[in-house]
Amino acid sequence: MSKKLVIVESPAKAKTIGKILGHDYLIRASMGHIRDLPERAFGVDIEHGFLPQYEESKSRGRNLSELKSAAREAGEIYLASDPDREGEAIAWHLREVLSKLNKKARFHRVSFHEITRSAIDRAFRNPGDVDMNLVDAQQARRVLDRIVGYQISPLLWTRIERGVSAGRVQSVALRLVCEREREIRAFVPQEYWTFPAEFLPEGGRDSFVAKLQKINEGKCEIGNGTDAAAVIAAIRSAAAWKVAAIDVQPKRRFAPPPFITSTLQQAAGAALGFSASQTMRIAQQLYEGVDIGRGPVGLITYMRTDSVAVAVEAQNACRAFIASKMGQDFIPEKPNVFRSKSSAQGAHEAIRPTDVNLTPESLKAALDPQQFKLYSIIWRRFVASQMAPARQERTSVDVSGRGGDGRTYTFRASATVTKFPGFLRAYNVAEEEVSGDDDEDQRFAAVLALLRQGQACRLVRADSEQKFTEPAPRYSEASLIKELETNGIGRPSTYATIVNTIQVRKYVEKEKGKLIPTDLGFRINDYLVSSLPELFQVGFTADMEQKLDEVEEGKHQWTQMLGEFYDKFHRWLQSAKDEGAPPSEKTAALIREIGRIRNWEKPERVPGKRTFNGERFVRSVKEKYEKDSKISSRQWETLLSLALRYRDQLPDLEETAVRGGFAEDLHAADAKRMEHEAERAEWRHQREEADKAAPPQENIGKIFEAMKQVKWLPPEKRRGREYDDEKFFQSLKHQADSGRPLSEKQLSALGRIFEKYRDQISDPEKLSPILGTAAPVKKELAPDVQNRVRELFRIFDGVTNWAEPVKRGRRVYDDREFVQSIRKQIGQGRTLSPKQIAAMEKLAAKYSS
Structure with missing residues (x-):
């Protein structure tokens, strides 16, 4: 009997599927793509229909060899990669490579959106073929991104700095972040005033707070302190107040649809503090399978989807x-059905639990804390999506009175009461709540419900509060993904990568959960937007996404689509290259003048470990000019620099510049050169001064020798960066051993490390003067305080059941982690602050029972 080979992407997925299929199948993992465009070459033959020049992955060499060996022995090969463009492309590449090794084997494409026995059985009973429309859409995206990245990035190297890059979609995401930041910086706050007042109804015991809504019949718009003082004086001098109007409006709040990729990333970011990439990584684990005590089980459906559709079987379950857990009242008469966007992939489902009976609590022991949190919101959102709407009642009350200035002042209080919770019983994440009116205050719902039309009220107090308008908030990862989705940029499989890439490349930094462009990010964005405005328009990028969707649907031939794109792209690229280029007559005059140089200096090393040969450079520029009648702005700047460098061989340079029309360019280049030389001189002076002040480098070896036996603390992460003392120390030692002196900053950092591990160093007092450090004066806690700290730790040592971490606003409070951090601080010899000791006391009281 011939062997049946099943190929999936990952070992985790292989393990889960293997448990379902049993011993009749051999399961292997491809570990992602086995072929791709070359890493260090363009890899696209534009002249021959944009033919991609794929290479087998070198990093997957051993794994690919094992796949090939298995394929040679197989009679049937099932390609079970993920059900999207990337997964289809992986399946196609596998078939292309493996079919050449075993021409007799039959290939099957099996596709499923959840890893359950029923879904796997159904897929293997009805195998299909590779969907070439999906493959072509993936190839088109890959080639598009390669064209833009490879041909735009070199422009950035000459205009910005080497090593930076542009991306067809990532650069548009960067543009959104930069534009929002500039909008914030340009924002001018406008002053305005609000007037909250507390009223006590006649015959009532409880008061309520309302805000000034109208003055006479006009909107309350007070923009300065003088007017605000007059208004508050008039309110306080009013003779009487009464309930002028009561409005009660019933409303129904409908259940949200189950998650799709973008909404899951947004909800996990807002409610759990997860990054987009973190969310997708955890979701992948839940999809591929987690051991819940009976082997690995796929817990959720495929997590890269833009469809809110739900299978009828899952809906009924x-x-x-x-009905069984909450009652018939919580089920709508007809099942809730949600409409996906027109661009959504129809065969896909929303993200939901594979078995609704596997409640989060029933899986808590099997999941790690992050998996539990993400599974919980997926499960709750899905259950809520099939529940009846919540019935609510919104009450608004107006209280009016004639002020001391004769005008009528109307205050309004509002509150919403839930009469029937409906779906809110299952899903009510506060961070996702759509807030109602800003004036709503649920604390006063009961009081407002008892008020009567015309009822007199007593003014208890009235205040005026100065406020200022605020700009639109900075993007978080979640809100940027929402903006990308709203504008039709990116797709479920790319959102996390887009947001992650602009951070990894240091174009954007995350600060307190908000995305802020770096100086490098601004410079790259400004250049791209000014030099290639059409390419990096939000609308153009969205249009390309639509065309990729049309390729996937079979409406557009992928190479034709690339041809249409490249015709425009090539023109835009050429225009960007020509930007700032000199007129032909200037170029000709300068090239003729530089041609008089006879004695060229030897080629020299320049930053970036490249060798610059001036004579060869001029020759290549001359050849380009003779061929194209133009040169680039960068080449022009370099020619001017060379002319100034060799001016002693060019006695007529100034006169030639005037006649050739480039005198102004030459003077600007000379000023730039002089400024650069002044900066270099200042830098050399500072370096010399620092070297004088620095300890003799030959003695630094004693520090390295003394610290050889140090037991290093493990690396730790702070604000997204990893700090590794041992790795940094070894890099400094390697530099010193190779004969390169340490800089002032490096010596200072070495001094800090020395002090941190001082207790492990023998005779540190003799070594301190080498680094200019002294023995630190340790601040000891008072004996009674030390004893109390020991008592507190004894209490914490007895705790066996720590409270779950709690999220308040953007911060997560974790009792166990806090105690561990205090223990670590004491272990490092650092003193506790009074505030830390007070927090420990409070925590000990919480767990003392």
Whole structure:
């Protein structure tokens, strides 16, 4: 009997599927793509229909060899990669490579959106073929991105700095972040005033707070302190107040649809503090399978989707669960059906649990804390999506009175009461709540419900509060993904990568959960937007995404689509290259003048470990000019620099510049050169001064020798960066051993490390003067305080059941982690602050029972 080979992407997925299929199948993992465009070459033959020049992955060499060996022995090969463009492309590449090794084997494409026995059985009973429309859409995206990245990035190297890059979609995401930041910086706050007042109804015991809504019949718009003082004086001098109007409006709040990729990333960011890439990594684990005590089980459906559709079987199972656990009232008469966007992939489902009966609590012991949190919101959102709407009642009350200035002042208080919770019973994440009116205050719902039309009220107090308008908030990862989705940029499989890439490349930094462009990010964005405005327009990028969707649907031939794109792209690229280029007559005059140089200096090393040969450079520029009648702005700048460098051989340079029309360019280049030389001189002077002040470098070896036996603390992460003392120390030692002196900053850092590990160093007092450090004066806690700290730790040592971490606003409070950090601080010999000791006391009281 011939062997049946099943190929998936990952070992985790292989393990879960292997448990379902049993011993009749050999399961292997491809570890992602086995072929791709070359890493260090363009890899696209534009002249021959944009033919991609794929290479087998060198990093997957051993794994690919094992796949090939398995394929040679197989009679049937099932390609079970993920059900999207990337997964289809992986399946196609596998077939292209493996079919050459075993021409007799039959290839099957099996596709499923959840890893469950029923889904796997159904897929293997009805195998299909590779969907070439999906493959072509993936190839088109890959080639598009390669064209833009490889041909735009070199422009950035000459205009910005080497090593930076542009991306067809990532650069548009960067543009959104930069434009929002500039909008914030340009924002001019406008002053305005609000007037909260507390009223006590006649015959009532409880008061309520309302805000000034109208003055006479006009909107309350007070923009300065003088007017605000007059208004508050008039309010306080009013003779009487009464309930002028009561409005009660019933409303229904409908269940949200189950998650798709973008909404899951947004919800996990807002409610759990997860990054987009972190969310997708955890979701991948839940999809591929987690051991819940009976082997690995796929817990959620495929997590890269833009469809809110739900399988009828899952819908019915969910309705049955709701009825049994919550009652018939919580099920709508007809199942809730949600409409996906027109661009959504119809064969896909929303993200949901594979078995609604596997509640989060039933899986808590099997999941790690992050998996539990993400599974919980996926499960709750899905269950809520099939529940009845919440019935609510919104009450608004107006209280009016005639002020001391004769004008009528109307205050309004509002509150919403939930009469029937409906879906809110299952899903009510506060961070995702759509807030109602800003004036709503649920604390006063009961008081407002008892008020009567015309009822007198007593003014208890009235205040005026100065406020200022605020700009639109900076993007978080979640809100940037929402903006990308709204504008039609990116797709479920790319959102996390886009947001992650602009951070990894240091174009954007995350600060307190908000994305802020770096100086490098601004410079790259400004250049791209000014030099290639059409390419990096939000609308153009969205249009390309639509065309890729049309390729996937079979409406557009992928190479034709690339041809249409490249015709425009090539023109835009050439225009960007020509930007700032000199007129032909200037170029000709300068090239003729530089041609008089006879004695060229030897080629020299320049930053970036490249060798610059001036004579060869001039020759290549001359050849380009003779061929194209133009040169680039960068080449022009370099020619001017060379002319100034060799001016002693060019006695007529100034006169030639005037006649050739480039005198102004030459003077600007000379000023730039002099400024650069002044900066270099200042830098050399500072370096010399620092070297004088620095300890003799020959003695630094004693420090390295003394610290050889140090037991290093493990690396730790702070604000997204990893700090590794041992790795940094070894890099300094390697530099010193190779004969390169340490800089002032490096010596200072070495001094800090020395002090941190001082207790492990023998005779540190003799070594301190080498680094200019002294023995630190340790601040000891008072004996009674030390004893109390020891008592507190004894209490914490007895705690076996720590409270779950709690998220308040953007911060997560974790009791266990806090105690561990205090223990670590004491272990490092650092003193506790009074504030830390007070926090420990409070925590000990919480766990003392």
